[in-house]
Amino acid sequence: MERVRKGLIAITGTTGVGKSQLAIELARALNGEVINADAMQVYRGYDIITNKVSKSEMLGVPHHLLGTIEPYREYTVHEFEQDAIAKITEIHSRGRIPILVGGTNYYIQSTMFRKALISNHARNAADSALACDPRLHAFEEQNAGKTNQELWEELKQADPTMAEKWHANNRRRVLRSLEVLHTSGKRHSEWIRESNQAREQEETLRFSTLLFWLYADTPTLNQRLDSRVDKMVERGMFDEIAEFKSQLTSSDKANPSHGDFSSGLMQAIGLREFSGYLAATDSAERDQLKAKGIDDMKASTRRYSKRQISWIRNKLLPECKSTLHKSTRAHAFVLDATDLDLWNTNVRDKAIDIAKRFDSDQPLPEPMSLSETAKSLLADIKSSPNSALAWERHLCAVCSKSAEESVDGIAREVWLNGDREYQQHLRSRQHKKNIKYRKRVAEPGHPLNKASKRANTSSE
């Protein structure tokens, strides 16, 4: 009987780190199929400039959404999202595992996460319902004679949580919180707490996801990116550009763009950089623009890879982290692809091992334990601020355990949703037990006491 699979493996990272290769290796090891999530590679043809993986490199692994869209067509994120989800469902129904691979951030993000943020509505609904209330303006006028301090004292009595949040001089905010209570009969903090709870419990992920961030350090990567552009030129990139130009200017009915350099595949890095070259008629000028185009392409590829990294660190990973206390989670791992000679040990074998555990519901290793690179890149990643307001969600530092502290070697964070749950937790037997445990660990000489370890070595 075929296994039911519901998970998703996603591979992201900058251009030129070997994402396609890893996807194929994982697909072969886990009976998977690849879904392309690169905005240029969805387009048909122009395989050199879009840097598509070749048929022979695919080694028989099925690839989806790769080279299926006409080059002049505008393919929206929404279309991609729908197509990708349909493919994932289809691959699951074959009892195989889908592997989403690409560096286009909005493709990855919209496939992994639902966009509809219900609680944003809830939050706004509370606000807009009140904003329409004519009593609001009356309320402001009624209080015109009161000082900032007086208003704040009033708020402190009625809704201390909000009073703590606003400075007394922030008259507008203080008034607003008082208004909410006055007009709705419910404290402002209560409104916020409710909508946050809705957001907290909301499942933002579509699928249980294993995310690999394939990373190479910047100097190495930049060199690799430059030589990649040179190789593309050698492999005949300019033939593709010439072909693109003739297609672009032909009055073909299949080409509704009619020389529009801003739509479809034309947005791709490479083609955009050669728009001057494509438009030039003078041959000396063309040669000059060709050289400039190559330089521009190298520069914009580097810039693009920088943006990709900052998006992964600032948006994707925090968003993944904010799922870890929910029932559908995104587990993110960094794989170090800096040294290509070590690819098999640093990238392939580690990825296959983690993916097999993920696929069979076995415990996963602690992401930061994978390598020094992983440790430094993941150390300061925080939960997405959009999905959890700090004053509403609590991490219990006493009960959370690092990988080396826990019995089974897996790090666990203990999150409590809302003040009430947190207060209850603080009174629980488990928490009190952990307080005693922390005290023991803090004693000098305890094997897990890092401070005393350091102190010992420094005094030697």
Ligand SMILES: [Zn+2]
């Ligand atoms: Zn605790």
